[in-house]
Amino acid sequence: MNxxxxxxxxxxxxxxxxxxxxxVAFSGEEAELIAKDLNFNKYVVKAQxxxxxxxxxxxxxVVDTPAxxxxxxxxxxxxKLVTHQTGPEGKIVSKVLIEEGSDIAKEFxxxxxxxxxxxxxxxxxxxxxxxxxxxxxRKSPEKIHKEYVDTSVGLQPFQSRRIAYFLGLDGKAVNKAxxxxxxxxxxxxxxxxxxxxxxxxVLTGDGEIIALDGKLNFDDNALFxxxxxxxxxxxxxxxxxxxxxxxxxxxxxxxDGNIGCLVNGAGLAMSTMDIIKFHGGEPANFLDVGxxxxxxxxxxxxxxxxxxxNVKAVFVNIFGGIMKCDTIAEGIISAANEVGIxxxxxxxxxxxxVELGRKLLAESGLNIQTGTDMREAAAKxxxxxxx
Amino acid sequence: xxxxxxxxxxxxxxxxxxSAGLFHAQQCRDYGTQVVxxxxxxxxxxxxxxxxxxxxxxxxxxxxxxNVSLIFVPAPFAMDSILEAVDAEIETxxxxxxxxxxxxxxxxxxxxxxxxxxxxxxxxxxxxxxGEAKVGIMPGYIHKPGKVGIISRSGTLTYEAVWQTTxxxxxxSTCLGIGGxxxxxxxxxxxxxxxxxxxxxxxxxxxxxxxxxDEEEAAEYIKDNFKKPIxxxxxxxxxxxxxxxxxxxxxxxxxxxxxxxxxxALERAGVATCKSPAAMGETLKxxxx
Numbered sequence: 001m002n003x004x005x006x007x008x009x010x011x012x013x014x015x016x017x018x019x020x021x022x023x024v025a026f027s028g029e030e031a032e033l034i035a036k037d038l039n040f041n042k043y044v045v046k047a048q049x050x051x052x053x054x055x056x057x058x059x060x061x062v063v064d065t066p067a068x069x070x071x072x073x074x075x076x077x078x079x080k081l082v083t084h085q086t087g088p089e090g091k092i093v094s095k096v097l098i099e100e101g102s103d104i105a106k107e108f109x110x111x112x113x114x115x116x117x118x119x120x121x122x123x124x125x126x127x128x129x130x131x132x133x134x135x136x137x138r139k140s141p142e143k144i145h146k147e148y149v150d151t152s153v154g155l156q157p158f159q160s161r162r163i164a165y166f167l168g169l170d171g172k173a174v175n176k177a178x179x180x181x182x183x184x185x186x187x188x189x190x191x192x193x194x195x196x197x198x199x200x201x202v203l204t205g206d207g208e209i210i211a212l213d214g215k216l217n218f219d220d221n222a223l224f225x226x227x228x229x230x231x232x233x234x235x236x237x238x239x240x241x242x243x244x245x246x247x248x249x250x251x252x253x254x255x256d257g258n259i260g261c262l263v264n265g266a267g268l269a270m271s272t273m274d275i276i277k278f279h280g281g282e283p284a285n286f287l288d289v290g291x292x293x294x295x296x297x298x299x300x301x302x303x304x305x306x307x308x309x310n311v312k313a314v315f316v317n318i319f320g321g322i323m324k325c326d327t328i329a330e331g332i333i334s335a336a337n338e339v340g341i342x343x344x345x346x347x348x349x350x351x352x353x354v355e356l357g358r359k360l361l362a363e364s365g366l367n368i369q370t371g372t373d374m375r376e377a378a379a380k381x382x383x384x385x386x387x
Numbered sequence: 388x389x390x391x392x393x394x395x396x397x398x399x400x401x402x403x404x405x406s407a408g409l410f411h412a413q414q415c416r417d418y419g420t421q422v423v424x425x426x427x428x429x430x431x432x433x434x435x436x437x438x439x440x441x442x443x444x445x446x447x448x449x450x451x452x453x454n455v456s457l458i459f460v461p462a463p464f465a466m467d468s469i470l471e472a473v474d475a476e477i478e479t480x481x482x483x484x485x486x487x488x489x490x491x492x493x494x495x496x497x498x499x500x501x502x503x504x505x506x507x508x509x510x511x512x513x514x515x516x517x518g519e520a521k522v523g524i525m526p527g528y529i530h531k532p533g534k535v536g537i538i539s540r541s542g543t544l545t546y547e548a549v550w551q552t553t554x555x556x557x558x559x560s561t562c563l564g565i566g567g568x569x570x571x572x573x574x575x576x577x578x579x580x581x582x583x584x585x586x587x588x589x590x591x592x593x594x595x596x597x598x599x600x601d602e603e604e605a606a607e608y609i610k611d612n613f614k615k616p617i618x619x620x621x622x623x624x625x626x627x628x629x630x631x632x633x634x635x636x637x638x639x640x641x642x643x644x645x646x647x648x649x650x651x652a653l654e655r656a657g658v659a660t661c662k663s664p665a666a667m668g669e670t671l672k673x674x675x676x
Contacts, residue, residue, distance in 0.1 A: 085629075114489055114490070114493060114569060114570065116569050116570060116599040116600070116601070116636070117599070117600055117601065117604060119492075119493055119496045119497075119570050120493065120497075121493070134641045134642055138642070150497060151490070151493055151494055151497060152494070152497050152498070189490065192488055192489075192490055194489065219488050219489050219490065219635075220631075220635070221462065221486045221487060221488045221489065221635060222488035222489075222490065222491075224462070224463055225463065225488075251632075251633040253626075253627070253630050253631075253632060255625075255627065263543075264543055265541060265542050265543025265544065265633075266541060266567055266596075266632060266633025266634040266637060267539070267540065267541020267542065267543060267544035267545075267567070267594070267596055267622045267633075267634070268541065268543035268544045268547060268622075268664075269632070269633060270541075270596060270597070270622040270623040270625075270626055270632050270633070270637065271544055271547070271620075271622045271664035273623075273625040273626070274622060274623070274624045274625050274646075274662075274663075274664060275663055275664055275665060276625075277624065277625045278662055278663045283625060286626070286630075286632055286633070288633040291524070291542070319543045319546045319547055319550070320526070321512070321524065321525055321526045321542070321543065321546055322524055322526075350550065351526055351529065351546065352526050373665060374547070374664060374665040375663065375665035375666075378665070
């Protein structure tokens with residue numbers, strides 16, 4: 001799960017990670033009042049959307065007066081921000097963060113993720129702040145310093161000092177960086193982050209270390225013990241269909257093609273998309289109904305697939321284990337009766353109770369094409385969608 | 388022989404009084420697995436459908452000499468259950484539970500450092516040695532005792548590979564789902580090492596998916612160390628970047644974790660790959676000669 005920069009900064013502030021003073025605003029008038037109240041010499045107005053690359057796209061402005069803060073905010077709210085991370089459809093700005101303009105002496109990169117192959121938390125730091133870290137990693141990996149943390153003892157001060165010295169800090173800034181890095185680590189552990197990235201972390205003219213930007217992503221699997229994080233979810237930032245699917249226990253991802261897919265199991269669902277492409281078609285979605293889906297869930301899955309006007313055929317690919325094929329067949333029949341399936345339907349059933357499932361479909365009177373295996377069924381689905 | 392589980396394995400089920408735990412304990416027993424009891428704290432001393440329930444894993448191992456544990460407890464308690472099994476020196480711990488926080492498994496793996504226990508999963512279908520023991524949630528009847536070892540990050544896609552190899556009469560030595568999470572107990576390399584040393588396994592099918600670099604690391608291992616024929620498929624060639632595809636670990640982030648890179652790494656290591664999931668069985672048959 002992702003949150004906004006302003007939410008991340010409020011959270012980090014509680015962990016002794018220093019952030020610029022600031023406040024979120026939802027309109028130009030509100031922004032101007034906030035700016036007057038804050039009374040800074042210089043203001044930064046930042047569009048709040050879940051995407052990086054906002055600066056280049058016109059989503060970050062530096063101004064001097066509260067009146068200008070109001071004007072810039074009015075211009076920004078409602079605008080469609082298109083960055084390299086939003087895709088061409090962009091994101092509509094509905095709120096901005098108003099912050100004190102910082103006096104930047106140096107910019108750094110600081111990030112934390114779980115290194116999947118080392119099975120540890122890794123902290124990455126670089127003097128190349130404010131640029132894409134993946135670019136740095138590709139071109140000059142020696143410019144990135146890594147510290148691996150043993151979670152049983154936690155991040156040690158010597159590791160944070162090593163990061164500070166690598167960044168070329170000295171004097172009081174070293175200890176300030178140690179507090180900063182430890183604070184970020186504590187937030188990471190306590191809130192079950194999957195990514196914590198401060199880019200840039202800056203050294204100011206008066207020797208402070210602060211987070212100019214802040215990005216936190218959280219482990220969805222740990223939200224049960226981080227209710228405060230769950231409460232920060234911004235539904236505007238999420239795909240409505242995907243949210244709806246999650247509520248009924250279905251994994252769903254919307255795609256651009258024209259063949260709707262209904263599959264059990266994540267791996268088989270991905271492979272179903274792959275085999276459609278292999279046979280020259282384009283999948284309209286990823287959909288995993290899960291291991292133990294009910295007739296209601298299958299019906300709901302059909303409704304979601306058919307709500308996409310691009311869908312010209314539906315491919316049901318089921319390998320029943322715990323999931324029984326007759327349950328799927330009943331779901332198909334109930335969905336057909338309830339919503340009506342106007343497009344060609346291609347079904348491949350295998351596994352537990354397959355004979356019963358096939359019999360139910362054959363006797364349903366529905367116009368269904370079947371495939372004995374995945375290959376034949378996929379080829380039929382592609383043909384049906386293209387004709 | 389086979390790997391991880393066989394007819395002599397003594398299995399306990401942690402979370403046996405839950406509906407999934409009991410159902411699968413019964414299914415495993417029906418397949419012929421020696422399910423010697425279960426654990427549910429607070430329900431020790433009771434019995435459920437012929438299974439004796441114990442309060443703790445250490446009590447269960449003392450009474451039954453169990454050496455394998457199958458875990459069905461809900462995600463918030465999975466770490467505790469795995470650690471309890473490690474503490475009781477269970478040899479093979481198979482965690483089916485989906486939705487376990489990643490940091491919990493990071494902690495588990497640190498705790499297991501130096502221990503003799505092996506964890507399979509979480510978020511996996513389990514392990515089966517056809518004709519001997521089923522310790523997981525896979526449908527037993529699609530399997531056939533035979534020669535190929537199957538390793539996969541996905542459940543239903545494993546069944547697909549099993550079915551294909553059953554239909555061409557090769558059969559399986561042992562099949563294991565290693566799980567779809569970012570950090571897991573047994574990796575591809577661990578499983579390949581086991582199959583390398585198993586005389587009953589003549590060839591291997593490896594099924595990876597997008598996300599992480601486990602497959603690339605396995606490719607390096609295969610190039611230098613793996614001597615048996617191997618066929619591979621990677622799921623998710625068509626998955627969009629930055630989107631989680633059902634499994635917590637199945638995500639292409641930035642420039643890493645794409646199916647294309649994984650296919651390429653495996654091909655460089657001499658692995659026979661197939662681009663269609665319908666061709667896993669026949670690709671294997673070709674490399675077995």
